[in-house]
Amino acid sequence: MTAHTVEVHGVRHRFGATIALDGIDLDIGPGITGVLGPNGAGKTTLLRHIATTLAPSEGRLRLLGHDPATVAGRLHVRRRLGYLPQEPGYHRNFTAFEFVDYVAILKELTDRRTRHDEVRRVLGLVGLGDAGRKRIGALSGGMRRRVGIAQALLAYPELIVLDEPTAGLDPEQRLRFREVLTGSAAVGATVLLSTHQTDDVAALCQRVVVVLGGVVRFDGTPVDLAGLAAGRVWVASERDPSARISWVTGTGEVRHVGDPPVGATLVPATIEDGYLQLTGAVAAGQTA
């Protein structure tokens, strides 16, 4: 029997007349799993179910061996959960330290000194050790995001759910973030993160799930995802209308995904190519 820390069975979710999730089945074990999908595809709704902040309209979940539909089950899960919502909301009058400290109290770290040490540790992990005394209101978007990541790492959670953690991070901070997550996964945590950044998935995730229109459209390794577009990516100097998607790259060439014409210069497919092949998104136009 494999140890699945997150089990999602037939989960549907309706917000009024809108169907956000339309029957999701997923079993996830320790390690880092990425969730890709366009805005509005249901990523956030799925993550909120796994973070116990939303109850499914239909279906059931099992998290860390507990049933989040019960009060006791939720409590067990929440004690071992770290969660960064898409829009966490901050008490802007708090300093970064005060904010993370506040969340630490919510996470039942009552002893002051232990709690403060833990707050310093997580702020250090995201490289905010010195910025802890700055007011949240005065922090840049990227720094605020890091404060959000820091609070999700409090008390060594076994289940870490991060909704677009890398939004607003600069490349250096993203590298640091990857290291931190890899470290958490190395000690056996289950990490789920949603992102728009396919290179995050390539660098971090053992597994990637693509959610489209409220259902899982792909579930496999990043290499498999790239493989979807294998032999279907070519570059040319002119835009080829027969391609499913094409976009002008930084070098001025046009990159195409679709059925290549005879004699096209085929190039290795990336995860992004695979993802675009899957989503069939409208051409990105002139933007590189």
Place this chain on the structure above:
Amino acid sequence: MLGAVADDDRAALRELYERHQPWLVARLRRRCSDPGIVAETVQDTFVAVWRGASSFEGRGDVGAWVWGIAVRRLLGRLRKHTWPVTVAPSHAAPERAEGVVARSAEEQVLLGVEHGDLAGALRRLSPELRAVVQATVLDGLTTKEAGRLLGIPAGTVKTRMMRARVELRGALT
């Protein structure tokens, strides 16, 4: 460096701490036998240094300034705990101690004297008088604070200080 501390530089505070913590502990231990209180006092002191670094006037010794904070924190702690205090009742003269606290002209006389002579004169003082000289001149306490440290009324501190001055002046001239 205090300027850097005033500018929110923790590394600067750390350096200041490394320089001053050892002697502060040693000196406080001679005024309070409880290591716990001494440790807390030192912590209080550096927290106060951090918060009040900008109020350092820049004249006189940093050491004297830090000590001024520490000895008052110790007094505050002692008032809270009412622990038995061991006061080393003695004193020799500081070679130089401007910046410890504003002094009267007569006290300046004490401070200006040669180290050796004064030590001799102090040795001849009775322990109670020496304790008063130590608390006011060396530790830089006010009459009231000295009284609290020594557990005697402020008036007694005043009269003993007067007697000490007379005796010292007699011994030195």
Place this chain on the structure above:
Amino acid sequence: MNEWHVPELAIRGYLGGTTDQVESCSIEAHLTSCAACRESLAAHGNAETLETSWLAIVDELDAPPLTWLERVLVKLGVSPATARLVAATRSLRLAWMLSVAAAIAVSVVSSRAVGDDPAFFLFAAPLVPLLAIAAAFGPMVEPTYEITIAAPFDKVRLLALRATIVLGSALATLTVGAVALRSLGPAEVTWLLPALALVAIGLYLMTWMPGVRAALITGVGWCLVVVLTTEHQRLGAIADGCAIFQPAGQLAAALMAVVALVVALRRRGSFDLPGLS
């Protein structure tokens, strides 16, 4: 000044407590102004103690300063961690100020009524506690609502603690206002049961929807009930004309309060997981 330094032996003696008092004082006076001697004394120090003590200082520097409301709570016996959770946020202070301001406004406006008629007070006072609980906690007033829900801390407890603070201050203000600004009459008591009923109904609705919306619905409902149960020609004289403030109406309000509280308690799980049906 720095030509002479305390000999190593004397430093050891000083640290070991074997120098006599006059010598010690001499050394101390010198140390105050001599960095070199301070350094040689430091060489005898214990690195571990130095570090432990430093960490304690850092922790003290990092420790968030207590707000006055937290201090009051800690004095009342609330644990410092809980006090922080309950009272430190700006949203709570806003809720608190809002409800106290509303209580003052109601008191002042009703004190200006012609002939000391308690009509306005009776109508408006029960709305103040309703406002207080709506402002205390919920998705529209708590910025970190989503994180709070996903945390193990008991949400019902958090709501109860915050509501107690906000509600308590509002009630105290209303009472003081009534005593100070108006002549006392039965009106000072008859608004309490309807207020309790409104709070209970508001709480019940909060298990289905955000608190602000729940309070709005309850408040509008209250206005309708007051108008409908008042004899038409006596709208200005609610105290005598409105059935709610007569014994039968009071009994009905009490019953409503109990029923709403019971159903709200049965659905308290939805404070823990919104949208739970």
